[in-house]
Amino acid sequence: MKRCVGFCFFLAALLPSFTAAADFGVNGTTLVRMEKQSYPGFAKKTLLPATQFLGIDSSGLYDGNLSLHLYGWKRADLADNSSEKGSTDSAFSYGYLRYRFPKANGEVKAGRFFQSDAGMITQLDGVSTRTDLPPAGLALSMFAGRPVPTDNGNSGDYLAGSRLSQRLAGVLEIGASMLREGGLNNNGPTTYRQIMGVDLWHRRGPSLELNGRSFYDTATSGFTEHLYSLSYKPHKTITLATDFQRTPLEHFFAATNLSRTPFVTNRRETFSSCGASATIALPTTAEVVIDYRHFKRDSRNASDRYGFDIRIPREPYLSGFGYHRTGAGNLKTGSETDFSSYHELRGYTLYRKGKIDGSLDVIAQLFDDAIFGKDHGYELQASCGYHLMPELKFSVDLSIGDNPLVENEFKGLARVTFAFDKLIIKGVDK
Amino acid sequence: MRSITTPSLLALICGLLFFNACSALNTKSDRFPATHPEKLTETRPICSECHQDQLKAVLKPYAAFDHTPLFIKEHRFTAGRDGQLCSLCHAASFCTDCHANRNEVKPSTKLGDRPDRELPHRGDFMTRHRIDGKIDPVSCYRCHGRANNEKCVICHRQR
Numbered sequence: 001m002k003r004c005v006g007f008c009f010f011l012a013a014l015l016p017s018f019t020a021a022a023d024f025g026v027n028g029t030t031l032v033r034m035e036k037q038s039y040p041g042f043a044k045k046t047l048l049p050a051t052q053f054l055g056i057d058s059s060g061l062y063d064g065n066l067s068l069h070l071y072g073w074k075r076a077d078l079a080d081n082s083s084e085k086g087s088t089d090s091a092f093s094y095g096y097l098r099y100r101f102p103k104a105n106g107e108v109k110a111g112r113f114f115q116s117d118a119g120m121i122t123q124l125d126g127v128s129t130r131t132d133l134p135p136a137g138l139a140l141s142m143f144a145g146r147p148v149p150t151d152n153g154n155s156g157d158y159l160a161g162s163r164l165s166q167r168l169a170g171v172l173e174i175g176a177s178m179l180r181e182g183g184l185n186n187n188g189p190t191t192y193r194q195i196m197g198v199d200l201w202h203r204r205g206p207s208l209e210l211n212g213r214s215f216y217d218t219a220t221s222g223f224t225e226h227l228y229s230l231s232y233k234p235h236k237t238i239t240l241a242t243d244f245q246r247t248p249l250e251h252f253f254a255a256t257n258l259s260r261t262p263f264v265t266n267r268r269e270t271f272s273s274c275g276a277s278a279t280i281a282l283p284t285t286a287e288v289v290i291d292y293r294h295f296k297r298d299s300r301n302a303s304d305r306y307g308f309d310i311r312i313p314r315e316p317y318l319s320g321f322g323y324h325r326t327g328a329g330n331l332k333t334g335s336e337t338d339f340s341s342y343h344e345l346r347g348y349t350l351y352r353k354g355k356i357d358g359s360l361d362v363i364a365q366l367f368d369d370a371i372f373g374k375d376h377g378y379e380l381q382a383s384c385g386y387h388l389m390p391e392l393k394f395s396v397d398l399s400i401g402d403n404p405l406v407e408n409e410f411k412g413l414a415r416v417t418f419a420f421d422k423l424i425i426k427g428v429d430k
Numbered sequence: 431m432r433s434i435t436t437p438s439l440l441a442l443i444c445g446l447l448f449f450n451a452c453s454a455l456n457t458k459s460d461r462f463p464a465t466h467p468e469k470l471t472e473t474r475p476i477c478s479e480c481h482q483d484q485l486k487a488v489l490k491p492y493a494a495f496d497h498t499p500l501f502i503k504e505h506r507f508t509a510g511r512d513g514q515l516c517s518l519c520h521a522a523s524f525c526t527d528c529h530a531n532r533n534e535v536k537p538s539t540k541l542g543d544r545p546d547r548e549l550p551h552r553g554d555f556m557t558r559h560r561i562d563g564k565i566d567p568v569s570c571y572r573c574h575g576r577a578n579n580e581k582c583v584i585c586h587r588q589r
Contacts, residue, residue, distance in 0.1 A: 027521075029540060051534050055523045059464060067464070071523045073534050083580065091532040094522055105461055105487055105514060114522055114529065119510030123531045123577070130514065137489060148531055150577055165511065169489040173511060199510060203494065211507040225568075229504055241500050247568045256575045261586045262563060263575045271568050279499050289499045295565050303565045309499075311546075318473075318546050328561060339561055346552070348545035361545035363553035371557060379553040383543040397542040403554035413542060 022061050027419035028054040032078075034412040048079035065102065069113075070095040094123070105139075106131040115143050117163045118177035118197050119213060123148040124159050137167035147181060154257035156181035156192040173201040181255070191219040193255040207233040222251035239279040246272045249297075269298040287311040303328045307344075316353035322346045340369040357385035357395065367404070377403030385415075392418045462487050466519045473546075474502070475519075488512045502548050506572075531577040 035047045052074050059067035074090040081087050096111030108129045115122050126145010133140055144160035161179035177199065181192040199213035212228035229243035248270045253263040275293035280286075292306040307324030328341040348361040364378035378401055385395030397413040468480070474497035477485075481492040488511075495501070495508065495515070509516060509525075516525075528537050528550065537549040550573075551559075563570055574582060 027523075031535065031540065033535070033539070053523075053534075053540075055521065057521060069522060071521075071526065075534055084584065085580075089534070091530075091534070093526050093530055093532075100461075100464060103461060107514065114525065116509045116513050116525075119506045121529050121572075150531060150579065155576075167489040170484055170491055173490070175511065199507070201490075201507065201511060203491070206491075206493065209494070211504060213507070213510070229507070231500060239498065239500055243504075245568070249567070252568065253571060253575065256571070258575055258579055258582060258586060262582070263567060263571055271566070273566065273568075277500070281498065287499070297565075300564065305565075313473075320546065326561065326565070328565060339564065342558075342561065350544070350546050357543060359543060359545050361552075365553075365558065377554050377557055381542060381545075383545075385543055395543045399542075401554060404557045405554065406556075409554075413539065415543065 023057075023059045023421065025057045025419070025421040026055070027057070028052065028417070030416040032414045036410065037406075045080040045082075047077070047082045049075050049077050049082040051075040062099075065100045067098045067100075068096075069098065101131070104132040112148060115161070117141050117143070117161060118175060118179070118199055120161075120177075120179055120195065120197075120215075122159060122161075122179070126159070137169070139165050139167070150257050154192075154255075156190075157184045158182055171203055173199075175199040193220075194218045195224065217251050217254060220251045220254045222248055224248070224252040224254075237281050237283075239281070240277075241279070242274070242276045244272075244274045246270065267299055271295070271297050284313065286313075317349055317351055319349040320347065340367040340371055342367045355387040357383075357387070357393070359383045365403075371404035374402075374404040377401070379403075379409075391420050392416070462514065462518055464518075470519065474498075485515070488515055499548075529573060532580060533578055 030053075031049075031051045033047065033049050033051075037045045037047055053071070054073070055069075055071040057067065057069050061067060071094050072090065072092040075082070075088060077087040083089060092112065094111070094113050096109050096113040099108045101107065106129070108127065110127045112123070112125045113128065115124060115128055124143065124145040124147050126143060128141065128143030128145075130139065130141035132138065140162070142160075142162040144158070146157065147155045147159040149155050159179070159181045161177065163175050163177040165173055165175035167173045175198065177197040178195070179197075180194040182194075183190040183192060195215050195217050197213060197215040200210065202210040209231045210229070212226075214226045215224045216222070217224045223246075225245065225247045227243070227245045229241065231239055231241040233239050248268075249263075250265050250268055252271075253265045256263040256265065273293055273295045275291065277289060277291040280288045288308065288310050290308045292304070294302065294304050296302045304327045305324060306327075307322065309320065309322035311318070311320045322345070324344045326342050326344065328339065343366040344363070345366075346361075346363045348359065350359040351357065359382070361381045361383075362378065365376060367375045367377075369375070379399055380401065381397060381399035383395055383397040385393050387393045393416070395415045395417070397411075397415065399409075399411045401409040401411075403409070476496045476498070478491075478493040478496050483491065485492050485495070490512075495512075501508070526533070527540060534540075536551045536555070537547075538552045541547055541549060559570075
């Protein structure tokens with residue numbers, strides 16, 4: 001895999017040199033974290049991992065419609081190992097070529113990429129394409145390839161999907177989609193999941209909007225989910241919304257690769273939730289969101305979460321405050337000692353002016369029943385940053401915290417973020 | 431239902447590529463620019479403050495993409511329909527900060543300097559996840575369970 005990453009970056013470096021006019025951009029984040037880790041039942045560790053996230057984007061290649069996008073990360077531990085994988089680790093998140101056709105919003109992607117058609121996110125090595133079709137409003141997208149193997153096995157040998165949609169300007173969009181992940185082992189073809197879906201968008205006037213989708217898995221012969229949401233804007237500053245979700249877990253979790261826990265499939269259990277929220281947005285003054293949600297699992301009691309968030313922009317500050325109550329009814333099952341309803345409070349402020357950034361963020365939980373003998377937890381984080389250039393920022397985060405699992409935690413982090421666009425503009429005769 | 435095989439799908443894709451090329455000659459729908467012409471600041475954009483009417487390429491009003499708290503919470507719907515539009519402003523790495531097969535750090539660590547972002551798992555989540563995970567495991571499965579399991583298997587081994 002490493003060779004593959006190396007090759008891609010090599011390719012990226014070469015590409016601009018044989019095209020007429022290309023933009024070449026590099027962006028990334030370098031993190032050096034410092035943590036002392038001590039979870040009950042695990043050995044104490046000092047962690048000092050250095051991680052580099054690196055992305056390369058090059059556009060205007062070939063005839064100007066081709067672009068290349070690469071992203072990945074690599075970590076090296078400067079003290080104790082921070083994961084079971086050893087002292088270094090890396091991942092190649094994506095690396096693909098994208099060609100945009102001059103018309104019909106046609107596009108083709110090839111390589112490793114994320115696909116989120118119909119709202120199902122998958123990472124694959126393969127090809128994808130989409131185009132508008134002649135009767136106005138019709139569009140088709142398709143993708144096929146190999147699912148990028150997950151860390152825990154149990155992924156298929158191939159993955160393919162498509163979505164066909166019809167739009168009615170400003171009023172309606174209906175989509176029909178399919179996603180199939182299958183295996184080709186000695187026992188013949190197997191199906192990991194074959195999801196058939198429909199999705200819907202409808203808007204009535206400027207104030208009413210409906211969004212929704214239903215998915216059915218033919219591999220387990222059952223609906224995996226229904227998810228519908230309705231919003232209403234009685235006034236330009238007020239949005240009221242409600243949503244409903246129903247998910248039979250045995251079908252929804254069927255393709256998990258975490259074996260039995262925590263996504264249990266052997267219970268015939270349905271999860272459902274419904275929620276409502278009100279957003280009041282007073283431009284340049286404040287934004288308030290009040291929300292309520294009710295959850296129900298067949299195997300456990302119902303629970304609720306409700307609260308509010310306020311966001312106040314005051315140049316050069318942006319501040320926020322929120323409170324949520326998670327009232328967990330009685331979801332405890334006999335042996336569990338670590339379950340409790342809780343209150344959560346959060347407040348933050350962000351300062352951005354010129355070359356200086358700074359922020360302060362505090363989050364705290366108050367548990368009704370003590371967990372491992374402690375009835376509260378908090379984390380206070382301060383960050384300050386300096387822009388050496390508009391494209392290059394250096395920042396340091398420090399946090400202290402205390403919670404039922406970790407006693408008096410202290411964490412530090414140093415970060416460099418950079419985003420250089422149009423690094424090389426090779427205009428031969430432009 | 432008859433299962434669909436890879437070769438037939440690949441054939442379909444090739445057909446579609448061809449069709450793509452042809453339709454490019456035939457239809458006259460509006461095409462997006464590759465990137466948003468105006469550089470926006472690092473705050474949630476309200477499209478309808480700068481744009482009126484319809485976004486022709488997706489046949490929806492601009493207001494449907496205003497980055498309101500509701501849009502952020504339900505971005506799954508727009509991402510599933512109009513993913514191409516998102517790439518006007520968002521590099522795929524913007525999405526993979528939260529959605530990835532393997533992620534090195536939780537989003538609120540990587541973006542610890544952005545308390546204003548809507549990042550999952552702020553603060554101590556190891557304690558809270560036992561509660562939140564029991565209440566709504568469905569929300570977790572969007573990002574864990576098929577992907578991003580590395581940290582989970584330390585405790586959630588096959589039993």
